[in-house]
Amino acid sequence: MVPTMHRFPDEFEDMLTAAGRRVLAGRSALCGVLAEPRRRFLAETGLVDRRQSQGAVRLLDRALHASLRPLEQPIPPESTWNMTKDYSEQLPKTVRVKTAYFERRREAAYKRAEEIGLASMMRSPSFAAFAAALAGRKLRPQWGVQVLCYGPGDYAGPHNDHHPESTQARHGYIDMHLSLAGPGVLRQFLVHAVGGHLSRIVDVATAGGITAYSLPLWHYTTPLEARPGAAAWAARRWVLLGTFLYASPKRIQPR
Numbered sequence: 001m002v003p004t005m006h007r008f009p010d011e012f013e014d015m016l017t018a019a020g021r022r023v024l025a026g027r028s029a030l031c032g033v034l035a036e037p038r039r040r041f042l043a044e045t046g047l048v049d050r051r052q053s054q055g056a057v058r059l060l061d062r063a064l065h066a067s068l069r070p071l072e073q074p075i076p077p078e079s080t081w082n083m084t085k086d087y088s089e090q091l092p093k094t095v096r097v098k099t100a101y102f103e104r105r106r107e108a109a110y111k112r113a114e115e116i117g118l119a120s121m122m123r124s125p126s127f128a129a130f131a132a133a134l135a136g137r138k139l140r141p142q143w144g145v146q147v148l149c150y151g152p153g154d155y156a157g158p159h160n161d162h163h164p165e166s167t168q169a170r171h172g173y174i175d176m177h178l179s180l181a182g183p184g185v186l187r188q189f190l191v192h193a194v195g196g197h198l199s200r201i202v203d204v205a206t207a208g209g210i211t212a213y214s215l216p217l218w219h220y221t222t223p224l225e226a227r228p229g230a231a232a233w234a235a236r237r238w239v240l241l242g243t244f245l246y247a248s249p250k251r252i253q254p255r
């Protein structure tokens with residue numbers, strides 16, 4: 001049975017398991033892994049309580065799904081028909097997902113996120129402290145938060161999340177995702193680059209899995225596959241996303 005959650009805890013810490021709390025306390029082998037030059041990505045389960053995560057899927061669906069906005073960037077036809085040389089294709093970032101940014105307080109999604117305690121949990125000190133523990137670096141005291149919701153067939157094409165126009169982000173930053181997949185999600189994967197090839201694949205169809213990125217890094221998310229006959233609410237993967245800038249930027253090489 002899916003546990004009931006009426007409100008997110010005020011602190012992210014209260015969603016963590018004992019293993020998750022060890023990260024927060026600086027007593028885990030995961031502390032600082034993203035600071036290792038070759039380690040640009042991690043995917044871990046068992047850090048966030050699974051039953052709370054399952055309850056959060058229902059809560060998000062009830063409270064937030066109706067106020068999400070579609071984000072759709074399909075393959076531009078010119079990427080094929082304006083080609084003049086064989087094998088010269090270039091694919092800009094393609095995506096289909098629903099999203100809510102919490103930058104404008106008057107937006108319906110923000111109000112709903114405040115009502116269910118989501119906005120304050122994603123802005124809680126332990127949310128940032130957890131990201132800083134994985135990063136192994138001091139992070140800026142302000143961070144960006146966003147919610148994504150993948151339904152059946154939703155995906156993100158290859159992209160690297162590099163922001164050369166931002167003086168604060170152009171030398172790299174950290175993204176941390178909490179995956180909250182419903183029980184009707186059969187499969188969804190994250191593929192990322194290692195050594196210049198999109199060759200590593202991880203399962204992100206988890207209720208309570210953490211993925212964290214030292215960006216920029218080439219990656220893509222495969223289309224969400226639902227279990228046959230799954231209810232609409234169950235066949236969704238929610239992502240609670242925090243974007244953290246380094247307190248002191250340092251040049252890193254994109255992979």
Ligand SMILES: [Fe+2]
Binds near residue numbers: 159160161219
């Ligand atoms: Fe991305």
